[in-house]
Amino acid sequence: MSIYDTLNKEQQEACFYTEGALLLLAGAGSGKTRVLTHRVAYLIEKGLAQPWEIMAITFTNKAAKEMRERVDSLIGHGGQDVWVSTFHSSCVRFLRRDIDLIGYDKNFTIYDTDDGKRIIREGMKLHNIDPKQFKESGVLSAISGAKNQLMGPDAYKQSAAGDFRKEKYALLYEFYQDRLKKNNALDFDDLLFYTVELFRLRPDVLERYQKKFKYVMVDEYQDTNGVQFKLVSQLAGGYKNLCVVGDDDQSIYKFRGADITNILDFEKVYKNAKVIKLEQNYRSTKTILDAANQVIKNNSRRKAKRLWTDNETGEPITFYHTNNEKEEAQLVVDDIQDHVLNQDKAYNDHAILYRTNAQSRVLEERLVYANVPYRIFGGTNFYQRREIKDVLAYLRVINNSVDDLAVKRIINVPRRGIGATTIDKINAFAQSSGMSFFEAVRQIEHVPGLSRAENKIITFRNIIYNLKASLETLDLMPFMEQVLEATGYMKDLKAEDTDEAKGRIENIGELVSKLAEFELSRKEAGETPTLAGFLEEVALIADIDNMENNNDVVVLMTLHSAKGLEFPCVYMTGLEDGLFPSYMSISTGSEDDIEEERRLCYVGITRAREQLTMIASKQRMMHGQTQYNAISRFLKEIPEDLLEGKVAGSSYTSDISNTSALPKRRDKSFFKATPYQVKTPAKPLPSNANLSLDYKEGDLVKHSKFGVGQVMAIEPGGADYQVTVNFPSVGKKKLLAGLSGLKKMG
DNA sequence: CTTTCTATGCTTTTT
DNA sequence: GCATAGAAAG
16 A cells, blocks of 8 residues: 555556656646645655755745645655745745846845836836827736747847837836846846846856756646746756646636647657646536536647546536626525525635626625625735835835835825925936935935925935834834834824724734744744845735635635635636626637637636536626626537526526525524624724733634634734734734724623 | 826736 | 826815
C-alpha cells in the first residue's frame, strides 16, 4: 500500500513520468492538484531531487497556498523546502536579489494599475494627448501587451512607426517606464519582464537557477502569456524537466494577455513531449458534466477530449426565466434558504456566480433583506479602497521617499492647505534640478515663490521625518498607530462622523489587523518583520486569496474568480445574450471572442458538484437603462432533457408573491448552532473611544461588518487595546479596540 | 484652496 | 445607477 494507490491509471502515469517535457491535460475536477502534489512526493521519495530542487509555479496565492499545504501534509519533513509560489512572487525574489545587475535598485516598490493610470494621465497631459481619444486603461493595456511580448519601449516604437495610435502609445510607454524608474517602482508586468531580461543579460545568474531547479512544474498553463512562457523555458532550460498542467477549455484570461497557443502548441515547441490526459471527473454529477460537455463541444479551437464520471446521474439542471433581476435574486435567495432549512445544506455549500460585478448589487440587497450571511469576492479589492491606499501611501513614502506618486497622493491628505499651485511649483523645481519630488520637499527653503505655503510643507515634512525616526525604534504595530495619529488621518475621519467615514475607519482597522498578522507570522518564522516586507506582501495579494472555506456564508463572485473552486450548489445568473456572452464579444463578430465566453460558461458549469441552477431574466437594468435580452445561446446548447423548467416560451411565471409559497423560515437557531448577524448599516461608534472597554474576555461583541463574535483575548498594545475576536462568519480577527467600534451585546 | 456641481463612462482582472 | 473626474463657483 502506497500513497499512489489512490490515484487512477493516468494520474499514476503522470506522477511517474518524471524526465523531460510533460503536458498534462487535466479537465475540470480531474484531480490535477492531487497529481502535482503526489508527483512532488514521488520525486523526493525516489531520490530524484531534493525538496529545494523542485519548483512549482501557480498563478494565484490561493493556489500556491493550497499546494503548499498539501505538499507539506503529504511529505511532512522537508516539504517546506519545495519552492511553491506564484509567478509574480518568484520574480520578486529573483529581482530583490539581483536586479542591480541590470541597473535597478533592489529596494523597488510595486505599482498597481491605479498607480499606473496616474502616471499615464500625467503623460497624456505632458504630451497633449486628447483624453477623449485615448483612455488610460487602453494605453496601459497596450503597454502591458507589449511587455507580454517582451517588447521594450524602443522595440515598440520601431514597430509603431507609421501608425498614429501606436506612435502615441509608444510615446507614453517611454514616459511611463521613465517615470517608474525615477520612482524606483516596477509594475506587475515588469516583475516578469525584468526577470526575463535579467536572465537574458546575465546567463550566469540564470545558470544558478537552472542548476538549482531540477524539476519545474507549472499549473494553469493555459493562462500563461508570452513572458511567462519565456520565463518557464529559461528556468527549465537546464535539466529540461518541465511538467505543465492545464486545460485549454478553461482558458479565460485572453484579455490579460494569456495566449492559448502556449498550451495548444506545447508539443510543437517541446518536440518529445509526452501528453497525458486526465479525463475522469471526480467532482460533478453525470448530468452536470454532460451539460458542460455539450456546451464546450461547440468550440472549434480545442484539444480533443471528453470528460466522463462514475458519479451518479444526479438531479436535472434547473432553469428559471424570471421577469427581472429582482425576481432572479429573490429566487436564488429563497432557494438557498430552502436548502439550508429543509435539505441539510449549509450556507457555504452555495455559490452565486455572475458575469459582471455590477450584478452583485441586487443579489446583495435580497440577501441582506432575507438575513442570509454572505460574502462578495472581487469588485473593488480591499487594497484598492481609497483609505487603504492613502495609509499605504504614507507607509510607502516612509519606506521609499523617491516614490513621487505616493508623496503626491498624501501631501494634502488630510487637508493641509497644500494646493495644486504649490505642488506644481515644487514639481517644477524638482524637475529642473533633476531631483525627486520629496528631495525638493527636503529643500523646500530653496523652492522659489511659495511664501505662506512653505510653512505648510514644513509641517508635512516634519510629520514624515518623525515617522521615519519612529520606524527605527518601534515595532510595526505601535509604529502604525503613530502613523495614523501623527498624520491626522484618523482624527479627520473621526471628525467627519458619517456612516461612510465609519466604514473607512473599520477598513483601516482591518488593515491594522493584517499588519498584526504579518508581524506575528514573521516572528513565528524567526524573521524580523519589516515595513518593506509588509508592503510587498500587500502589493501581491488579491481578494480571492482571502477566501476561507470554514465560514458558513454564501459566496458571490464573478465566473472568472470562481475558476479553481467548487461548490455543491451553484447558481449561474444573468444567462442572457448581451450579458453572457457579453455585448462586446457578440458585437465584434469574432468567433474567437464567443469561444472565450463559452469557455467561461464551461468553467461556471463545472464548478457545481450536485446542483446547478441557471437563470435568465427577461428584463434587466443595465447602465441605468432597461434592457430586454434573449436567453443566452449557451443555455440553448444544453439539451432539454438535462433541464427542468422550460427554455423556450418559459412556463415559469414567477411573481414575488409566489415565492412565499416556499416554506416559511423558522427560528434559525433550530438549524444552525451559531447565530449570525448580517451586515447592518454601521452603528454609531462609541463616540470617544476611551481606553476603558465595556467588554471582557468571553463576552459577545458586535462588529458592524463581521457581525457577532466572542472576545478571545484582550492585550494592551501601545496606545490602544488589541482585541482578538472569533467571528462565526469570518473566523478569528485581531482588532484595535478604538478603531473597530466593537459593541458589547446584551 | 475648498466645496459643489455637472458630465461622462462604464466586461472580465489570477498579480 | 453609480462613482469618479474635472470645471466652476465660493
